[in-house]
Amino acid sequence: MGATVSNELRVLSQQQITRYHEQGYLLIEGAVSEEWLARLQSASDEFIEESRSLSTSNKKLDLEPDHSAETPRLRRLTNPVDHHPAFAEFTLAGPAADIALDLLGSPARYHHSKLNYKWSDGGEVVDWHQDIQYWPHSDFTPLTIGVYLNDVDDEMGPMGIVPGSHTGELFNLYANDNETWTGSIRADDLPRIDLASANYLKGPAGSITVHNCGCVHGSMPNNSGRVRPLLLQTYSAFDSFPLLGVGANGATGRTSGMLIGQGEPARSLTVHGRTMPAAPDWSRGGYTTIFDVQQDRK
């Protein structure tokens, strides 16, 4: 019943891990090899090509309003891990998985992925927000690992993170009417955040960003003539569970919930400081009835 988590480090130093826990984020410049970068860029290009045939967004490809076949402006590829083997390998068993395992221990739990393009000449702003309200979990271990597929400088809307905000206030991402989900921190609340301290994470193609689910973060429009593709992958500790019935937890893709690294699924779950040995994961099948399990297996 008692699962073991391995904390053996693969790529990060102890200093980087301490820094992540203190500040809530990391930047690792040029961390991805040329070979991996070329594979990811080529996979990404396939979806840009595919988007040319679309005039409206669908579940997989989200388009900017001025997208066209001649000038594609793909806003997001949703769940790239489910749509291309290069993304699946990179995220579930490759360099991104290694970083997640260093920060979360092995095994860890994959949650979802996305590829945000932020196109050139005005590609869209991402307002200040925290992630955990979008997909609440049973703890605050979820973190997102980003990979810049192109070189990113200040003009291109790099991701800005407020240091130390991961352990601070959890903001209301509804509009002032408390009904409309805007996904953005309210203007009235922004003065309570030290936005001037935000660190804008930029670097050469292959640079990796990591941010905890509680970090206040956002990004400016891309005013350069260059696109800023950012591959984002979210993981949590192996015994952290997405809370169903709230946010995007029910719409995360077919690989969501997969364990990465080595080890058995969690049996033990702690909520409100009380630990229970919870049932196995039957979300993909295997459960019959209480009668069946109680009578046949005692």
Ligand SMILES: O=C(O)CCC(=O)C(=O)O
């Ligand atoms: O693309 C970015 O700059 C940030 C994206 C982000 O924060 C998100 O998609 O939650």
